[in-house]
Amino acid sequence: MTGVGSAPTQRAAPEETPSDPVAAAWTEYLAAARQLDGVRRGAATAAGAQARSVQDAREELTAVRARLAAQQSRLRERGVPAMALVPSPPEVTAAARSMAAGPAAALTALRAAGECADAADGVLDARGWATVAGLWRGSRPEGWPARLRNLLVYGPVALVTPVLQIVLVLTGSGARTALAAVLVGLLLPAVAFTVGMAGVGRLFRPGPAGRTDRTPRFGLLVCGVPAALSTAGTLVVVLAG
Known part of the structure; x- marks a missing residue:
């Protein structure tokens, strides 16, 4: 028990320590600085991406313009009217609308135009082959079997050896x-085969696998067999004479 006249013992409540205004201001400053740095980094990244898109779009535009100029010349040579090669107002409006979203959209539209130019080149090349080879309309050697198609290249170069040997027989005699x-029979077939391989790669477009089937074994036969036969025949004629 407590004694008479004594006051009850009370615990004093702990006093709250006032916050430091300097530390609080510094914390807020660091948070704001981090947020500002994030915004700055995001803006720099977006600006860099936009600059790359602008540069890529300019390069793509230059390439597409060159392709279209070449195709326009080819079409004019084939009798296409100049007015048919100029885009109509609705086409211009649709193209402008597709590129209004910015450089990235313009780059996408230009790449699509490049793909259309590739398809147009394929059509023009196919028609050119049909005209040169005298084939029926709409056909093209790219759709033929590989050996038959490559024979258009290997065959002519393989005839060089026999023709040259005939010239030698007609102009000379003896050992x-x-x-x-x-x-000639030993050296020219190798040269003809090399020229044929290069010609097949240059004249025919790659297949779905991205490679042109040059049928090298078939090319060796086409270039080698006529040379061997003509060499044997030439030797018989020269020695018999």
Whole structure:
């Protein structure tokens, strides 16, 4: 019990420590600085991406313009009227609308135009082959079997050896002519095969796998067999004479 006249013992409530205004201001400043740095980094990234898109769009535009100028010349040579090669107002409006979203949209539209130019080149090349080879309308060697298509290249170059050997027989005689015929028969088939391989790669477009089937074994036969036969025949004629 407590004694008479004594006051009850009370605990004093802890006093709250006032916050430091300097520390609070510094914390708020750091948070704001971090937020501002994030905004700055995001803006720099967006600006860099936009600059790259603008540069890519300019390069793509230059390439597409060159392609279209070449195609326009080819079409004019084939009798297409100049007015048919100029875009109509609705086409211009649709193109402008597709590129209104910014450089990225313009780059996408230009790449789509490049793909259309590739398709147009394929059509023009196919029609050119049909005209040169005298084939029926709409056909093209790219759709033929690989050996039959490549024969258009290997066949002509393989005839060089027999023709040259015939010239040697008609213009000379004796051992020197025989030696020259043998050398021609040994060297020119390899040259003809190399030229044929390069010609197939240059003249025919790659297939779905991205490669052109050059049928090298078939090319060796086409270039080698006529040369061997003509060399044997040339030797028989020269030695018999």
